[in-house]
Amino acid sequence: MSQITAGNTTISLVRGDITEQDTDVVVNAANTSLLGGGGVDGAIHKAGGPQILEECRQIRAAQGGCKTGEAVMTTAGQMKASKVVHTVGPVWAGGSKGEYILLERAYDNSLNLVRKAKLKTVAFPSISTGAYRFPTEQAALVALGTMVRFARKHEGALDEIRLVLFSDTDLSVYRKALDEVQQTMMG
Numbered sequence: 001m002s003q004i005t006a007g008n009t010t011i012s013l014v015r016g017d018i019t020e021q022d023t024d025v026v027v028n029a030a031n032t033s034l035l036g037g038g039g040v041d042g043a044i045h046k047a048g049g050p051q052i053l054e055e056c057r058q059i060r061a062a063q064g065g066c067k068t069g070e071a072v073m074t075t076a077g078q079m080k081a082s083k084v085v086h087t088v089g090p091v092w093a094g095g096s097k098g099e100y101i102l103l104e105r106a107y108d109n110s111l112n113l114v115r116k117a118k119l120k121t122v123a124f125p126s127i128s129t130g131a132y133r134f135p136t137e138q139a140a141l142v143a144l145g146t147m148v149r150f151a152r153k154h155e156g157a158l159d160e161i162r163l164v165l166f167s168d169t170d171l172s173v174y175r176k177a178l179d180e181v182q183q184t185m186m187g
């Protein structure tokens with residue numbers, strides 16, 4: 001399964017590069033400093049150009065970075081998307097340190113920023129499953145479950161929520177999670 005519909009929103013899985021997505025918004029797997037890093041964060045700043053870091057610095061000056069589970073929005077610079085939502089997922093520490101709820105909040109707060117900006121389509125990477133080591137199987141269920149709940153709660157707010165997976169392995173893990181979500185939440 002590669003896509004489902006919930007509350008008029010298509011939730012889809014693709015293999016690809018987050019920086020090349022044609023959605024209104026792309027989401028960055030940032031850190032609390034908002035000053036850049038490796039992985040998705042490095043790729044987004046490289047593709048979008050220095051304007052993104054400049055806006056991140058302004059946000060830092062105004063509110064002192066971004067806490068884990070929260071999200072902020074900047075321009076997308078030279079990327080096709082018009083905005084970047086920077087969110088900070090939790091660092092995996094075994095699962096009993098609030099990681100699940102913090103990951104859910106990262107997705108939910110990002111989706112709410114997109115909705116409040118009246119933008120219609122958004123692409124997410126697999127937040128926290130790289131440098132932050134959250135197990136992909138569990139992260140996929142959190143990501144997809146949060147998206148389905150959001151789409152139902154805010155019916156018609158977004159047209160598409162896309163998850164962009166960087167490897168075939170991650171894509172197949174997310175496909176399996178989507179099957180599970182389909183059976184447990186949509187059945």
Ligand code: AR6
Binds near residue numbers: 041
């Ligand atoms: N497009 C889509 N997915 C990607 C891309 C890309 N261009 N590049 C990597 N991935 P990570 P995290 C995948 O480490 O775990 C940074 O240094 C990657 O294979 O980017 O939330 C930040 O500054 C993995 O599956 O994010 C933070 O310090 C997933 O995206 C920290 O890493 C997330 O990997 C955040 O760590």
